Amino acid sequence: MLDLCGDPVALTAALVDIPSESRNEERIADEVEAALRAQTCGFEIVRNGNAVLARTALGRPSRVLLAGHLDTVPVAGNLPSRLADGELHGCGTADMKSGDAVFLHLAATVAEPAHDLTLVFYDCEEIESAANGLGRLERELPDWLSADVAILGEPTDGWIEAGCQGTLRVVVSATGTRAHSARSWLGDNAIHKLGAVLDRLAGYQARCVDIDGCTYREGLSAVRVDGGVAGNVIPDAASVTVNYRFAPDRSAAQALQHVQEVFDGLDVRIEQTDAAAGALPGLSEPAAKALVKAAGEQVRAKYGWTDVSRFAALGIPAVNYGPGDPNLAHRRDERVPVGQITAAVGTLRRYLEG
Known part of the structure; x- marks a missing residue:
């Protein structure tokens, strides 16, 4: 025992x-x-x-x-x-x-x-x-x-x-038009559209929030990229999974709204896949x-x-x-x-x- x-x-x-x-x-x-x-x-x-x-x-x-x-x-x-x-x-x-x-x-x-x-x-x-x-x-x-x-x-x-801290995951998706890569001008490359998403992430300034003398450091990060059809095909779909770790002064709904604002104006769709409040x-x-x-x-x-x-x-x-x-x-x-x-x-x- x-x-x-x-x-x-x-x-x-x-x-x-x-x-x-x-x-x-x-x-x-x-x-x-x-x-x-x-x-x-x-x-x-x-x-x-x-x-x-x-x-x-x-x-x-x-x-x-x-x-x-x-x-x-x-x-x-x-x-x-x-x-x-x-x-x-x-x-x-x-x-x-x-x-x-x-x-x-x-x-x-x-x-x-x-x-x-x-x-x-x-x-x-x-x-x-x-x-x-x-x-x-x-x-x-x-x-x-x-x-x-x-x-x-x-x-x-x-x-x-x-x-x-809370955690939120979203999939940011882009769509395009499939084409032969030898005639790339006939297609619309979905992977290229993710470049703007990655630029926003690379330039993102995360908050530091003091609550009761404790400093919470947020983070917004790409954690997965999906895309591609074949080595000779312009892809018509691509996505990047983004994880947002947010201070507990924000709710999960507010965190999602913030992520949507970060990518506002881009030709992408945002789908929440997971969320847990802090x-x-x-x-x-x-x-x-x-x-x-x-x-x-x-x-x-x-x-x-x-x-x-x-x-x-x-x-x-x-x-x-x-x-x-x-x-x-x-x-x-x-x-x-x-x-x-x-x-x-x-x-x-x-x-x-x-």
């Missing part, structure tokens, strides 16, 4: 050594559920699919929600875990079984929390949004996601990463302020999109905080400094004990 009360580094290694690729989280969920039932006191514990939830009902004036996903990307020859030079190596060490271990350890060892606690360990975060276990819980157990602040244990190098940092809320103080005021913006956006949509201030370098997530050499695991335990213990 997982030892929740012992060394959180050893607990991280034990979690990492349980393979849990997305859609295959049953074993790790079984282990987490059994350990919570056997080694914690005062928690109501429920199972929903391969998600495990636990909460107290102590009558505290505020509730803190600790959330972490149990799944990982496919293993890349990096299991079992190994400890070397002060770092724990293996699939999921940073993203995000070290964060899960911190939350599980605290659930078992914080005897008198200053806040009521909810823990949510969920499945299928690493794959398509429709399969995300947190979304399923929002639909099936919405009362379990009520809190004054939510902390998502994604890797942040030990910083509080507040909110997150999350405001919410650091002005008392429960969030206390967390920032406990973390030594180490706060920065979260540039990528994470599940904190789901909490923000529910009106819950949410931050990312966990051990590990996010740049190492999903890599064959994924690893986490063990010092960051123990530091995260100390920071969150100070916060939860008040």
